[in-house]
Each structure stands twice: as structure tokens, then as C-alpha cells.
Amino acid sequence: MTNVSVTVNAERYDVTDVEPRMLLSDFLRDCLGLTGTHVGCEHGVCGACTVLVNGDSARACLMLAVQANGAEIVTVEGLGSPEELSMLQSQFREHHGLQCGFCTPGMLMTGEDMLRKYPLATDEDIREGLSGNLCRCTGYQNIVAAIRSAAAMREGKKT
Ligand code: FES
Numbered sequence: 346m347t348n349v350s351v352t353v354n355a356e357r358y359d360v361t362d363v364e365p366r367m368l369l370s371d372f373l374r375d376c377l378g379l380t381g382t383h384v385g386c387e388h389g390v391c392g393a394c395t396v397l398v399n400g401d402s403a404r405a406c407l408m409l410a411v412q413a414n415g416a417e418i419v420t421v422e423g424l425g426s427p428e429e430l431s432m433l434q435s436q437f438r439e440h441h442g443l444q445c446g447f448c449t450p451g452m453l454m455t456g457e458d459m460l461r462k463y464p465l466a467t468d469e470d471i472r473e474g475l476s477g478n479l480c481r482c483t484g485y486q487n488i489v490a491a492i493r494s495a496a497a498m499r500e501g502k503k504t
């Protein structure tokens with residue numbers, strides 16, 4: 346057993362007696378109660394577990410909790426609240442970028458990473474950025490539309 350100290354959504358957590366083999370996704374959900382991070386495939390394929398680790402998107406099911414020791418993590422809970430959605434969340438709602446919602450936390454975190462780093466000038470840019478996130482419901486069109494709209498708003502353009 347080991348100790349893990351992380352900052353998640355600007356809050357510091359010091360957790361003792363963590364199993365060295367515990368995945369970051371299980372740590373977030375089971376130890377910290379942050380169940381917004383979803384677990385689908387548990388082997389790096391679906392992207393549902395995507396979070397930001399030190400500013401970069403990462404699959405929480407491919408990291409051990411101990412590897413995140415000392416890291417700054419943002420989960421979907423850190424984007425906005427039901428009362429005050431983040432800009433990207435509000436565009437997902439506006440464009441109906443979800444159906445069952447299972448993939449949505451991962452889509453939002455990948456989208457957030459893309460918006461922070463890339464120009465996202467074309468739909469192809471957005472689709473390429475999302476290519477590691479699987480959705481079984483939407484056909485992706487509305488997810489792309491939501492991110493396109495958020496990218497335009499970021500640039501101060503009307504959508
Ligand atoms: S649960 Fe992590 S990529 Fe699918």
C-alpha cells in the first residue's frame with residue numbers, strides 16, 4: 346500500500362493505503378467519489394475515462410493512481426456546474442451533443458484539451474482530435490457541431 350497526493354479540480358487530496366496497482370480511473374471514482382469520469386473499455390480504446398493530467402488529456406484507465414502522485418488533474422466535475430456550465434458544456438447542450446451521455450465526460454475533456462491547444466479550423470481537425478473517443482449513440486455530428494461552435498465562440502465569432 347502507498348500514499349497518493351493529488352490536486353483534483355483545484356482541491357488537494359492526500360489518500361493513504363492506495364493499492365499500487367489501482368488505476369487512476371478507479372482512484373478518482375472510488376477513493377475521491379468523482380464518478381463523472383466514466384469507465385468503458387478499461388484498456389485505452391473508448392476514451393470515456395479521459396481527464397486532464399498536468400494540462401494534457403490522458404486516459405485514466407491507462408495510468409496507475411501512484412503515477413499521478415503530485416499531479417494536477419481536472420475531471421469533468423471541474424469544468425462547470427449544473428448552474429453554471431462551462432462554455433463547451435453549454436454548446437453540447439445547445440447542439441444536443443449527447444444521447445445516453447456515457448461518452449460525454451470523455452468527449453468534454455478531450456474537447457476542452459483541443460480547445461485549449463489547437464485552432465480547430467475545420468471539421469476534419471475536430472474529427473481527428475476526437476478520433477480516440479468512441480460514441481455509440483450520436484453519430485458524432487452534433488458533438489462536432491458543439492465543438493465547432495465552442496471554437497468559434499473562443500475566437501469571438503458568432504455561431
Ligand atoms: S475506459 Fe479508458 S479508454 Fe475506455
Ligand code: FES
Nearest residue numbers: 444448480481482
Ligand atoms: S451519447 Fe451514448 S455513447 Fe455517446
